[in-house]
Amino acid sequence: MTDTMTAHPVIKGWCPGALRPMASGDGLVVRVRPRLALLTPEQAAGLADLAQVHGTGILQLTNRANLQVRGVTETQLAGLQEGLVALGLLDPVLDPQAEARLNIIVAPGWSGQDTPALWTALRDALTATDAPRLPGKFGFALDVSGQPCLRDDSADIRIERAGGGIVVRADGSPHGRSATATQAVDLAMRMARWFAASGGIGSDGRGRMRDHLARGAVLPPSLAADTAPDPAGARPAMIGFDFGLIEPAVLHHLVQNAGGNLHLTPWRGVHLPGTPDLATLRADPAFLLDHADPRHRLFACTGAPGCPQAIGPTRDLARTLGLLPPPGKTLHISGCAKGCAHPGPADLTLTWTATGIAVIPDGRAADPAPRIVAPGSLAATLKEWTHATPL
Ligand code: SF4
Structure with a gap:
């Protein structure tokens, strides 16, 4: 509780997970980090059912392209976790610290093989036993599907396009280090290790790359920028929801008319890369399809x-x-x-x-x-x- 207005709310410095939920006023907040920020229709429908059975029924989209189940009690938690494992939405071999490092936002609407390959390599590197110990909010943007569209979204290390190639960029630097697709994740990990080793993490355990560079930190020659990333492009179309909240019945209705997978966006919405029935979705006031909707x-x-x-x-x-x-x-x-x-x-x-x-x-x-x-x-x-x- 704060004692004055701009005075000092409790800053936890970490995000909830499915293995380490965060207590809130309405119960535990359980954050689900789907692979590639993608839900298959079966996963989305299953998640809607789990939220109904094990929480208040409200699902919340986050600006990290995750979904949160709210209002979970201590006694419901194990059942929810088992359900997430069964849906392929929680890796049973992860520990809470490794899960917490999986802060990866993905450009919605991706296609081809680069994005899945890079995501898998990033996941493996971040959950390895020798992964760098990073602040809870430290994150990665995987933005290699066409022109970058995640520039305004929170991330500390960005993997983007530069011409036909790839560039790994420390957030806050206008340029990045060019890499091949097979080099990119190793380069990103070396950048993350440099961040930790060069004083990017404060005594409170928090720290962001942009702030570190702004304080004068300089990347070593082996990581120094040599390439400008492609200019930012437009965000792909998405369906939004009032305050980013989705009720289970609404999610079921979306699944039935999505025409394929759901890509979670960091903009509290869902991009539908398949062949959605837009006329049906437009008729449901729960869905915000108009880009201009306030x-x-x-x-x-x-x-x-x-x-x-x-x-x-x-x-x-x-x-x-x-x-x-x-x-x-x-x-x-x-x-x-x-x-x-x-x-x-x-x-x-x-x-x-x-x-x-x-x-x-x-x-x-x-x-x-x-x-x-x-x-x-x-x-x-x-x-x-x-x-x-x-x-
Ligand atoms: S949700 Fe965050 S910003 Fe809102 S009251 Fe709680 S701590 Fe404050």
Whole structure:
């Protein structure tokens, strides 16, 4: 619990897993990291059933392209884990530390062999007994399917395209080291080891590559950048969900009309690389198919009462007040200064504090607030951000 607004939420510095869930106000959060961020129809349907039986029934998409089962009790956990193993969504030989290192986001819509081969090599390297010990949030972006589309997403080491080849890039550096597909993962691991050995990890166990480079760390000649990656491309089309939450029945309906596999995106959505029945999906209001839908740009964490650190409600606040971002803008509502739902800056952030709601333009949840308003006067303060204003 925070004692003041931008004061000091509990920063855990790690993400939940299926083997090491995180306690939240609504029970355990069990994070599933599917191979290649891909669910087969059978896996997706099975996961929907598991969430129904072993949790509150709510599945949550994360900005790491994972899915979380929420509201799991201690007594339900073993049954859920067994179900995940049976679906091929949890490797039974992993230990929790190795599972936690599997922070790999994958460009949705990939095809061909490079992405699966690189993912498998990365998985093997990160779960090996000699894998570098990295901070809990340290992650990799596998972005080799056409032009990079993960540039704005959290990762510390990026594997991208450069011309017809591959480049391994430390996040924060505009250029990377060229490599062949067979060299890329070894290069990425050497970069990760250099990060740890050169002081990238603080005394609190946390650290990010971008911050390390910004403090003046310089890659050694054998890892130094020599190539510019390809320019960023467009994100592939996806289906979104209100606040990234999916109910089991909605997931079943999606599976029935997806026409193939589901690629989880780091943008709280699902890309369908098969032949989906879009007319049927479009008729279901649970699916956000329109790229311009403002709900794609509305971010809110669990908030109160689900999160023990929350000072106030978030999603219910948005629903009650009809808060939606105007065209092209992002709106982030955070239950405390930690800013879980949207770690980067938003056009407008509302952060619950002990003294009211901080209204922060162009900033993050923990940034200083030019004004703090009482919850009761928020709607009047934010007229231009409410549903009452034509979008
Ligand atoms: S940002 Fe939201 S979900 Fe994260 S700790 Fe604060 S209240 Fe909880």
